[in-house]
Amino acid sequence: MSLSIQTKDLKHFITEVIEKWPTYGPIEDKTAVSSRYRFAKLTKAKDFVLHYGPTVIPPKKYLFPAKEDVFRFEKGEILPPTNREFVVFGVNKRDGEGLFYLDKVFSTPVPDPHYASRRKNMRLVVIDSLPPSNNIDCDLYLQIADKGHLEAYTFSEFGEKLVRGNKLFGHRAEVGSISVRHMPDDVVFHPRLAEIIEKSRNHPVWDRLAETCFACGICSYVCPLCYCYEEDDKVAITPDVANDIKGSRVRRWDSCMLPDFAAVSFANARPEVKDRIYNWYYHKFVRMPREFGFPGCVDCGRCIVFCPAKINYRDVLEELIADDRHK
Amino acid sequence: MTDTNNNMYQIETVKIVGLNKTTKSLRFKFVDSKQGKAFVFTPGQFIMLGVLGYGEAALTITTAPAELPEFEVAVRSTGNATKAMHRLTVGDKAYFRGPFGNSTISNSKYGQDLLLIAGGIGLAPLRSIIHTIRDDKTVVGKLALIYGGKTPEDLIYKAELGAWSKFAEVILTVDKADRDWTGETGRLTDVLNKAKIDKDAVAIICGPPVMYQAVAKILTDKGLADENIEFMLERRMKCGIGKCQHCTCGEKYVCLDGPTFTWKDIKDNWEAML
Secondary structure, three states: OEEEEEHHHHHHHHHHHHHHOOEEEEEEOOOOOOOOEEEEEOOOHHHEOOOOOOOOOOHHHHOOOOEEEEEEEEOOEEEOOOOOOEEEEEEOHHHHHHHHHHHHHHHOOOOOHHHHHHHHOEEEEEEEOOOOOOOOOOOEEEEEOOOOEEEEEEOOHHHHHHHOOOOOEEEEOOOOOOOOOOOOOOOOOOOOHHHHHHOOOOOHHHHHHHHHOOOOOHHHHOOOOOOOEEEEEEEOOOOOOOOOOOEEEEEEEOOOOOOOOOEOOOOEOOOOHHHHHHHHHHHHHHHHHHHHOOOOOOOOOHHHHOOOOOOOHHHHHHHHHHHHHOO | OEOOOOOEEEEEEEEEEEEEOOEEEEEEEEOOHHHHHHOOOOOOOEEEEEEOOOEEEEEEEOOOHHHOOEEEEEEEOOOHHHHHHHOOOOOOEEEEEEEEOOOHHHHOOOOOOEEEEEEHHHHHHHHHHHHHHHHOOOOOOOEEEEEEEOOHHHOOOHHHHHHHOOOOEEEEEEOOOOOOOOOEEOOHHHHHHHOOOOOOOEEEEEOOHHHHHHHHHHHHHOOOOHHHEEEEOOOOOOOOOOOOOOOEEOOEEOOOOOOEEEHHHHOOOOOOOO
C-alpha cells in the first residue's frame, strides 16, 4: 500500500507548490523555434507539461546556470551570493539522472562550494513512467502508474512534507500497469568503450567529423553533463572606477569545442577541430568513467537534436565499436 | 576567510622587485595574521591569485614554506589578471585561493642528488625548492641548478644566484651573451649534454615546453629513470579543483594530478607536451 495522486489532481498539487516556493518545471511554447519545450518558472499550474520532449537547455541550469555571479565585490569587500530554497518540478528520469551525476562531478574529488550551496537549496520532484532507482537524488518521485494515477515515493523530509497529510494523496492498494520504456544502453554503456576511444586517436572518424563540425559548442551547452566553465570579473562603470571597483566574479559556461579552450600564453593544446572533437568524446567516455565511474552522457539525445551539423554521437560510437570488433 | 570559494585569503602587497623586463616578484602578507599562521603549502604547489575586477591567474609560490607567513610569486605580465598584478603597489590588497596541486619535493626521493633545470621564468617555481634546501640541507644530496635564458637580461633572480652557488652547483647559460657575461654560452640542452649527472639523481624541469622532449631524451640517455625526471606543466586554469576542464591532459588534470608530473606519467600522454 502506498500513496498516490490522481493525474487530474496534479495541477492542484502544482498550485500548492508554486504558492510556497519559487518553482521551475517543463512548459510548452508552441511558438518557440528550436524546441517547443523548455524549463521555466511555473507561475500557473496549467503551464506545466507532464510529458515533455527534449528541451534545448537541460535542468542543469538551475544548479549551474549559463552565467552566474560566484560572488560580488564592492569597496574591497567580497559579498557571497544569497541562495534561497526553490523547487524543480517534474523533470523526467533521464534529466534526473543527469542532475544526479552532475552532483557527483561537483562534489568529488574536491567539492565546489558554490555549486554545493545551490544544490543545498534545490528540492527536486521527478516524474517518469519508470520506477525510481539509485541514480536519482530527489525529494519526491512520482511514477506514472497508469493513466489515472501517479505513485508517490518520498526520499527526504521535504518529500514527506509534500505528501503526508496532503488530501490530494491517498492510499491505493493496487498498482496499475506500469509502462516501462526501453533504455538504449548498448552503445553508451559498452563495457570496453573507454579503451576503444582511447585507442581511436588516429581513427579516420575524427577527420571526417572535423569536416562537418562547426566547432560551435552547442553540444556542450545542451548537454546535462557538460560542465566546463570560464571565470572572470565583470566590473560596473562607476564615477570612480579606478579607486572603488565594484562588480562580480562571473562563472559562465565554456565549451571545449571552442578554439581557445586549451590555449596558454605560448601555445594551444588543441588547435585543430579534430583535436577538440576527440577531446569531447575522450572526456565523456574515457576521462569521466575513470574519474567518477560513469560516462558523461545520459543518452538524452539533446546534442543530436540541436547539432547544426547533424552529428550523432551514437553513430560515432557505433562505428568505433564496430571497427574495434573487426580488428 | 569567506567560504564562498575554497579558502579565499585576503593578502597585502609588502614588496615588489623587478626580475626582468616583463616579470616582477611580488611579496605578500596575510591581512588576517591568524590565517597566515594556519596556512601551509609545499614547494611546487600553486595558488589562484586574483585582483578584484581583473580575475585570477595560477601562480606557483616562489618562497619556501619556512618563510611563511609571508610569501612571494613571480608574475609575467601577459593577460588581464597579470597586468593588474603588475599595477599593484605596496599596501594594495589582493585575494588568493589555494594551495592547489601536488608538491615537487615530496615526489623526489629524499637524500638523492637533485638536479634543477630551468629555462626563462621557469626558475620561479623551482626557487621554492632552492630556498627549502638552503634552509635544510638534509632534504637532498647534492644540489645542482642548470639555468638558461635567451640573453642575460632575461634571467630572473640574478641577485640571488651568487648566494645559491654557496650550497649548490649553479651553471648558467644564455643563447646570446653580452660583454659582461661570465657564464656559458649556448643552448640549455647543449650545456645539459655536457654536464656530468649521476644516474640516480632526480631532475625537476621547469621552462618553455619546447625543450621538454629534448631534455627528457638527454636525461634518459644519461641513465635517469623515467620516474626520476619530473616536468612542471602550465595550463590556463580557472578553478584549481578539477572542474573547469581547462587544464586536462588526457586523463590527467594539471591542477589535481600536477603541476609536476614524472616523465613516466606523461611520456605517452597525447596532449601533455605542447
